[in-house]
Amino acid sequence: MKPTRVRRQLATGIALGSALCSAMALAAPQEQALQMHSRLTGIKPTETVLLDMARDIGDGNPEAAAYTAMENNAFYNITLKNIATPWTNRDRDVFAPLNDYTATVIGIVRDDLDFRQVLSGNIIYTGDSGLGLPGYSNSNNNHYEALESGGYSLRDSLVQRSQSSVTGLPAAATAGVMTTRAGAKAFFYAGTNRAMFRYTLLNHLCRDLEQVQDTTRPPDRIRQDVSRSPGGDSRVFQNNCVGCHSGMDPMAQAFAYYDYAYDPDSDPTGENGRLDYNVAGETDPATGSRVKAKNQINSANFPHGFIVPDDRWDNYWRQGPNQHLGWDAALPGGGNGAKSLGEELASSDAFARCQVTKVFRQVCLRAPEDSSDRAAVDTITESFVGGGYRLKQVYADSAIYCAGE
Structure with missing residues (x-):
């Protein structure tokens, strides 16, 4: 029962005890929903979103609640950008500018693609051409820095394209983020x-x-x-x-x-x-x-x-x-x-478990630390592999586990 309905019942003289029981029934799901949204996005939900998520949790469908939270722009602009950005540079700097490596990771997660493509796919994500951004360039990062500085929603503005059509690299030579410009700049530089x-x-x-x-x-x-x-x-x-x-x-x-x-x-x-x-x-x-x-x-x-x-x-x-x-x-x-x-x-098994461990650490704000955590990582990893390597599912499963603590 929603709080507005509780207030309406009190106002019309419905028994106080009945109203309190209804409110108490919602307290735990709302608390879990609030924590889940905060862990997945870094921000608080609106009242409408909170109640929708709490209702799903109360109905025994916490996965739907997690996916509702991941509709928020902050999941893409903050959560996914923060986890992927350190992968793009040798200093592992989380504050490095948005680039084609980071954008491609975010796009693959957004579109629920097989995350293994991150190391092999002929795939890249750029900003929508209708945004008036500088065009993608093989020789600078202006396109992505303009996308970031413009405050655009990465959920809505990224477009999937073939890497070969954007960069001119032969399709057989594309390898996901390893052959993006940012990847090359960081790891093919000199040496x-x-x-x-x-x-x-x-x-x-x-x-x-x-x-x-x-x-x-x-x-x-x-x-x-x-x-x-x-x-x-x-x-x-x-x-x-x-x-x-x-x-x-x-x-x-x-x-x-x-x-x-x-x-x-x-x-x-x-x-x-x-x-x-x-x-x-x-x-x-x-x-x-x-x-x-x-x-x-x-x-x-x-x-x-x-x-x-x-x-x-x-x-x-x-x-x-x-x-x-x-x-x-x-x-x-x-x-x-x-x-x-x-x-x-x-x-490899190590790849799958690595993605789950990183997401678990980000969402739960700690590394897996005891037998319960390790068992959860095992279960989430099995789901990740069996479900087609969709990283969004890993975020949902990790949030459900941690929000229930």
Whole structure:
């Protein structure tokens, strides 16, 4: 019963005891609705929304209440932006400007798409062309910064498009957020492209390299730039370096044709740089093949090391202790290019559990800390995988669990 109806009953002389009983019956659902809305959006609901959510909770349908809360713009402009933005930069800065990486994560969640596309899809989200924004550019972030500074609702203003049609990247070379401009700027910038692998592992499988070290894997794909005797001591390589590089280098080879092109003299931080990809038939003058020169730098460190010939990758972690990451037996465990590597990573058990754990932490304001929390994460992860990897469902399930505390 709604509070307005309670007041009307009191005014017309209906028994006070009956009215209080009705109000008490609503107290718990309203409290849960208020907490659920706050956790999902960061703001309080309107009275109408609160009563609608409380009614659904009272009727035994808390999922409907959670989805009502997620209709609020703040869920997209605040909650989803805050969780995704740190994934887009090496400093893990939550205050970084909106960009194509963040917008694509938000759009995939909004449209209830299979979240695994975040690492493999030919997909990108841009602002609606009717908003009068600067057009998408491969060389700057003006489009998204204008979208954010204009205060537009990301729920209503984002449009799904194919990445290849927007950026010109061949469809087979697209790999979700890994091949967005923001992803390239952060993780293909300078270096050897290993950063893209490391931060993808960190952001989407919740593992940093130290957590997946395995010195039992063969070192045959470790590149020339890795010294086999750091500081003159080969034991450092055998007991430390090989643990990361033996698994990382064979998989990071998927990025052999990618680079982030910018002018280091006039634009040292690459603000106006762009993703650069060698299509079939293009040759890098330094390597004589499609492989970008950055993959063969510092070759004198160990001349007998592996020389990257192409973008063939293999997952050595399907054997050994990192089998526990839960690789999909239906996939071959190897392939060419970033797209198939993204499918490999996103089809792992670790990927699914990572998304659930991050959402749980954001919504419940704590990491899973006891057996009840861990059991809830297990259940929500099973629902996430079985329900088609829809992250909005994870938000709903996490909010229901935490609002009931």
